[in-house]
Amino acid sequence: MTAATPRRRTLLGAALGAALTAGSAAGCTTGDGPAHPLRLATGPEGGPYNAFGRSFTEAVTAGGHLTLTPVSSSASVDNLQMLADGSADLALTTADVAEDAVLGHDTFDHPIGLAALARVYVNYLHLLAPADGPVRGLADLAGRRVATGAVGSGNQVTAGRLLRQAGIDVRPYALGLAESLDALRSGALDAVFWSGGVPTPAVSALARELPLRFVPLDAVAARLRERYGPVYTAVTLPAGAYGLPAPVTTLGVGNYLTARPAVPEADVRRLLGILFDQWATLLRSVTAGARLEPRFAVSTGAVPLHPGAAAYYRSVYG
Template identity: 40%
Template sequence: MALAGLVTLLIVTGCGRDTAEDRQVRIATGSKTAVYFKIGEAYGGIIDRELPGTDASVLVTAASAANMDLVTRGQAEVGFAQSDVLVTGGAPAPGLVALARVYDDLLHLVVRADSPVKGLGGLKGRRVSVGAQGSGTTVTVGRLLSVAGMADAVQRRDLNLDESIRSLRSGDIDAFFFSGGLPVTGIKELGADAGIRIVDLSEWAGELREAYSDVYVVRDVPTSAYSLPPVATIAVPNLLVVAATMPEDLAYDLTRLLMERRGELAAAHPAAERLELRAAISTLPVPLHPGAARYYKSVKP
């Protein structure tokens, strides 16, 4: 009898595991210290908890460009991506649609406090990290240096955020770029124990819009972010994207959980505090998934 009971328990347990894995939601994020990862990890936990028959997992990646590629190739169901990575020549990437505009990524140009670099032109001839290969940072910075006529004017380093912080601290580089939601934890920690400045890049937003896409805007980095003097910089909307072939009901539920549990996401990182209905639907020129659009219509006042 005991053996029969054990066999029954194993069968039930096995069935339960199979059911839980009937549908997977792999969320492509970024490095483990990035905003994408922190919000994505919390989002995955919410999906696991509240969508029966769904197994959510978080993928550590190089960020936006890599995430877009993973979703396009069916190796992730959901990905965080800067909208400039998703738009080329004014047209959105084929086969990808959005669940929401989550927050804006701000482009940080970080230098040591005693650096002579006061503007973008001051980087000429210097050792500069332009972001990890496959990141949205690399795309934005490549375009920025191009419109400034500086594509070949810096000694480029392809470093992720953690590597950039270590290299600036040790003096191996003179500056680094990073695009992320406020505040970027690694930059905040660097500023707390080492003197840094964030360089104003706002003058270049217009040229980026003219040359590439109107997704580029100017946003302030307030004193509250890093306890530094406020500066203005280039910002780009950050979207949560999925394949256009995702089932409508799943897209509806993923959007619903994103919005209904935004307080829980904000507890994981303050950037998610900017999640709100009116901004979330502003994903153009990337269209909303029909399931996401159905959710927003259902809660429209």
């Protein structure tokens, strides 16, 4: 390693410095008293948020100090609305939706009190269509029947932004993953947007029975990053996933584990201890090859770290 190469600890320290400053302003109860039952807003049955949420709640409850209950939902937007009205204590959400919530933009007409525990993994935006169909590129979506994600999902937010940025009008269908893939299989849709881990099991299953085309989104991904900032990144569906003969560049958006600021710091520290101890098992259900690292986990943009999360990262990683 040369003197000009930043050391891993230095990089983590810099990331934590910014995150801890933001986290200290979020506000939270600080007592380390007895833990109370918590509710985690996840996603629809059969989806990756639901799978991760159930695995995580089982791991947390098995630890004996906390009781965590998963609550099914439509996903990101719905989850943060549940945090706002107090029907959930913790929530999974995409980074773009979380940033809208703390800033009071787009879907949210006022800011929502929100704190991040960790950036857990990255969603890949899939645009899939039958290989022998008319959709070969993004421009071919114009006027066609396209599933853009269920109402209340982060998928709907991300797909909608991409289409607006590209200046393409489609015939949108607000469907979840299972319904979207069924409609694509039957010929009722021309294309489907899906935001999730790689490989998504339901997409893999469809690819084994119906030849699929995965449309590159790199050009629009760059413009979205310019417009909305680092909540979006360029990522690649790897060769071999879904039988792809070559990589396909697309749009990535982070997934955050978030909480109401009033969740006790001691509870947050316990939750993160379990997450970091068991991440390999927990992430296996949502995306292949993902790793959870501190410098990645604290990168939560405009969403401040929960003070309990800031304390956890400081105590464990310095």
